[in-house]
Amino acid sequence: MNPILGGITRLRAAEGSPEPTPFEHFLKASGNFLPSPQARWCTQKMKLAEMEKFVGDEPTISYVGIRGDEEREGYVSTKPNIQAIFPFRKNIWSLDVINQFLSPKNAEKVRSIYLQVCPDNLVDPILKVLDTPLTRDFYYSKKLNALLDIDVKVFNKAVYEYLKTTDLPVGQLDEFPLIDNDDVLVKDDIFSILEDSGVGVPAYYKPVEFEVDGRKGTYSRSRSGCYFCFYQQKIEWIWLYEQHPDLFKKAMEFEKDGYTWNQHESLSELIKPERVRQIKLDAIKKQEAKKKQGDGTLLGQLDDDEELMCANCFI
Incomplete structure (x- = not known):
C-alpha cells in the first residue's frame, strides 16, 4: 500500500514504554485486568485514542468499513472535527x-x-x-x-x-x-473485491478441515483483529490452539490473577481433550444445520457468530 498511497504514517500507542508491546503496557497499567465486552479498553487505548491524538483538531473524515448487511453502527468519535462515513451501507451517514x-x-x-x-x-x-x-x-x-x-x-x-x-x-x-453512489456492499461483494484486486481473502478466513468421531467440520477465524480477541468463538480458540500454538501460548500467559479471556473458563481448561472434542462437535452440529438450510459456503460459516463482534475493532 505504501507505493500506492505515497507513504503510510504508522501510529504506536505507549511510545517509549519499556514493555514489549502497547497491549502489555496498558495491561500492566490496568493491574492485569484483561479487556472484556464490559471493559473494552484495548481498542480505545491502543487505536482510537492514538488516532484522535494524531488527527488533533483537523477536520477529518473516518471511513468505516461496516458492510451493508451488518446491523451495527461502529465507532463514531465524540470529537466534533471527526465525522464517520459508512461507504458500504445504504445509509452512509452516522x-x-x-x-x-x-x-x-x-x-x-x-x-x-x-x-x-x-x-x-x-x-x-x-x-x-x-x-x-x-x-x-x-x-x-x-x-x-x-x-x-x-x-x-x-x-x-x-x-x-x-x-x-x-x-x-x-x-x-x-x-x-x-x-x-447508492451501491450496498455485502460480505460476498467485499470478498469479491479482495479476490479480483489480487489482494485475496486473508488466509485466516480460509476453512481448515477437522474430524471428530468420523464427522467432519471446518474452522477458521471469523474476524480480523487481535489473535486473543475476547469476542472470538470457542471453536476459534481451538483453531488458534491447533494452527498457531505459539500465539495460543502467549494468550494463555496473559491469563493470571484470576482474569480469563472467556467468562467461567480459562484457556487451560478450554484445551482439555474432552473439552476440545465437545467444542468441535458443537461446531460440526452448527455447520450441518446450516448446510441443511442451504448455506454451506465459507461466507455462511463466517456468519455464525457475528452478533458478538466488537464494533470498535472494525473502524
Missing part, C-alpha cells in the same frame, strides 16, 4: 448526523433543502414523509428508511446540503462524490 437531520427543530430547513434538490416526481412522496411527525410508531429509523426507500441519492444530496450549514467535515468540502 446516527449523530441522522438525528440532527431528522430533528423536529430542523424540519423547516430540511424541507426547504429537499425542495431544492428533489426531482418534481418525488416531491409529494418525500414531503409526505417529512411532514409526518415523529412518534413512538414512526420514529427516527422508520423515517430514515422511508426517505432512503424513495431515493438514496436524493437523500444523500439533501443531507450534504444540510451539512454545509454545520461545522462537520463533509460540509466543508466543495464536493462529495459518494452522495451519488
